Amino acid sequence: MPPKSLPAFLDQIGDLLDMKGENPFKVRAYHNAARALSEVDDLDEVIRTGRLREIQGIGDAIATKLEEYIKTGKMTYYEELTKEIPLSLLELLQIPNLGPRKIKVLYDTLGITNVGELEYAARENRLASLFGFGARTQEKILEGIEFIKKHKGEFLLGDIYPLAMKIKEGFDKITNPELVDVCGSIRRRKEIVRDIDILVAGADSKKLSKHFRSLPEVEDVIAEGDTKTSVRLNLGIEADLRVVSKEAYPYALMYFTGSKEHNVKLRGIAKKKDLKLNEYGLFTNGDSVVLRTEAEVYKHLGLAYIPPELREDIGEIEAAQSGKLPDLVRFEDLKGTFHVHTHLSDGVDTLEKIVEAAKKMGLSYVGISDHSKTAAYAGGLKPDTLRKQWDEIDSLNEKSRDFHLFKGIESDILPDGSLDYDEKILEGFDFVVGSIHSSFTMKRADMEKRILKAMKNPFMTILGHPTGRLLLGRDGYDVDMKNIIEMAAGHHVLLELNASPYRLDIDWRYLKMAKQQGVMIAINPDAHSTAGLSDLFYGIGTARKGWQERGDILNTRTAKEVTKIFERMRNEKRG
DNA sequence: GCCGTTTTCGGCCCGACTGTTTTCAGTCG
Incomplete structure (x- = not known):
């Protein structure tokens, strides 16, 4: 079975060709075509109008194959290819230090087609004598298999970033901090990273790599040369140090x-x-x-x-x-945030504590949103408790001129698409984050209908964690983000960029599309404690990755402006 | 397999390190 999306399909063909030993430029052509396809905003439209060939990177050969697949659900080329090269070989590419050339040798000589067979053959000492292999390679393959079994080689940015910064700070103390940086996918703020890249400029590379090797977190030294040192850290992640001259x-x-x-x-x-x-x-x-x-x-x-x-x-x-780069939103642009839980539902801190922590971060407002009544597992609020919270918010707002609390709720979107309170209560909120917390496995069409109905509710303000995914943990529920974005645009609903490093949902890859459709984004920490507010850092990274500018983000507005926006939204929805 | 304001043929990014080699292929980023 080919994978779901066309780009993934082309990537797979590229990998298969690579393992077959095809011309590397042909291999790259498939990967390039995959990337080109994934950048197209409205692929359906391009396909419908037969304009695949107009995409840079897609020529006659690939276009013809794609068209066959779109028309018939089959691609003869792919079927022939998978007869030659079993699909299961793809999983071997995940193993560190094992690439297409060696996989081909393993397949051709020992008939190895998957990780299980490879591990068995390595333990039986059958790899060491293969051409181009040796005892050390066999050992490294076994280590690699252990590694992917344990971690799949992937780590959350939120787990790794603090560690990477700690390593950087260690170097700052022994050399010029201006010439030490964490690079790679961490600097690019990818939500999932595979390694830590540290770059240092300095003349004494021996001293610098010694410092690196001697870090308390280092478990193994994997490779060591004049300019590059690779180690495995205790979290299981690999870290590379590169030392270059100041000029370079x-x-x-x-x-x-x-x-x-x-x-x-x-x-x-x-x-x-x-x-x-x-x-x-x-x-x-x-x-x-x-x-x-x-x-x-x-x-x-x-x-x-x-x-x-x-x-x-x-x-x-x-x-x-062409001078059309966006002027990206910055952390300092944030004036407040929404989607913060208190001790009344499943959070741990009181309103006062939250206000204090938010002020310390330089914020001037917070939108409180505890869970709604159906979320009994999370201490969802009954109407009585809500009214008490509102009173408390009112009195805190009266006391404080330089800080504002917005009254909100994270309302479950029930399976039938309704929100979790009746209109009388919904009216009392400044904003409503509508989120899905149950019936995750609905079919796509039903799930989208459910969300659409919620969006039509005049009180719904923000769609919370739009796909419900947990990074490295759980796929999101089955929705087409393109449809969700269009629905949000059509029904005056904002989309949340949930800043929790476990979620980072909406995905940055869709943020550009939201921007084009004019859908405003709220960067929300989904904080369950005051410490959770600092997740906004990851939210900003993701927003920047998605080309977001200050004007695209709700919480770069002042509290007054936000109040007006909420009022206007409610009027538009009703009107 | 893709591409072209030098090109419709001949290019397609570049270097470090490892392990297996007797001068280099494979892998990685």
Whole structure:
């Protein structure tokens, strides 16, 4: 069975071709085509109107195959390919240090088609004698299998970021902090990361790598050279240290921040200008061009500075060429936030504590939203308790001029799409976050109907965690985000960017689409304690990754402006 | 397999490190 989405389908074909030993440029062509497809906003429309070939990266050959698949549900090429190369080989690509060439050898000589067979063969010592293999390779494959079994090689940004910063701070103490950075997917604020990349500029690479090797978190040293050291940390994640000269630092910073695809395109641009770009510099006929910052390097290539979060090669380079890069929202732009739980439902802190913590973060308002009555498992609020909370909020608001509490609720969206209180109570809220907490397994059409009905409710303000996913834990419920965004646009509902690093939901890949549709985003911590408020940091990272500007975000507005927006929304919905 | 303001053919990003090799292929980012 081919995978659900067309881009994933093409990626899979690329991987299969790679393992078959095909021309690497052909392999890349499939991966490029997959990326190109995933960047198309309205793929259905492009397919319907037969304009696949107009997409840069899709030519006749791939377009014809896709059209066959769209029309018939089958792709002859894919079926033939999977007869030659079993699909189960794809899972072997997840194992560190095992790539397509070696997998092909394993398949051709030992008939190995999956991780189980590979582990067995390695334990039986049957890999060491294969061509290009040896005892150490066999050992590394076994370690790699252990590793993916334990972690699948993936970690939450929220789990890894603090550790990465701690490592950076350790280097700050022994060298110039300006020349130490955490790069890679962490700097790009990907929600899931696979390793930690640390870049340091310094002359004494021996001393720097020794410091790195000796960190208390290091369990194993995996590789060690003059400029690069790789270790495994106790959380199970791999960390790489690269040491470069001060002169090379900006180039290395760009290089190790990636993404790979972004870098590839940059080098292509350099090459067209008769320049060579690598992690050590920018060269013209072997002479290096002396530049001091990333921004200068971009400028020299004819580009505006591209913030790290955008470097995924999804249009940012073209935007930088034409001066159309967004002015990304910053943490300092946040004036308040919504979706905060108190001790009355499943949170731990009181209103006073929350106000105090929010003020410390520089916020001037918070929207309180405990769980609604159906959420008994989370201490959902009965109307009586609600009224007491409202009184308390009123009196706190009277006392404080420089801080405002908004009255809200995280209302369950019940299976039939209704909200969890009657109109009399709903009227009393400043805002309502509608969330799905039950009946996750509804069919797509039913789930979308359920959400649509909730959105039509005149009191619903924000759709909470739009897919309900838990990163590395649970897939979201079955909805087409494109439809959800259109529904939100049509019914004057905001979408939440749930800032919890376990969720980061709505996904940044859809934020651009929301922006185009004019759907405003609320960056909410879904905090259950005052400490949870700091998750806004991850929310901002994700918002930036999704090209969001200050004007796209509800909580960059002042409390007064927010009040007006809520009033206007209610009127629009009723009108 | 894709692409073209040098090109419809001949390119397609580049370097570090490891392990298996006797000079380099594979993997990774």
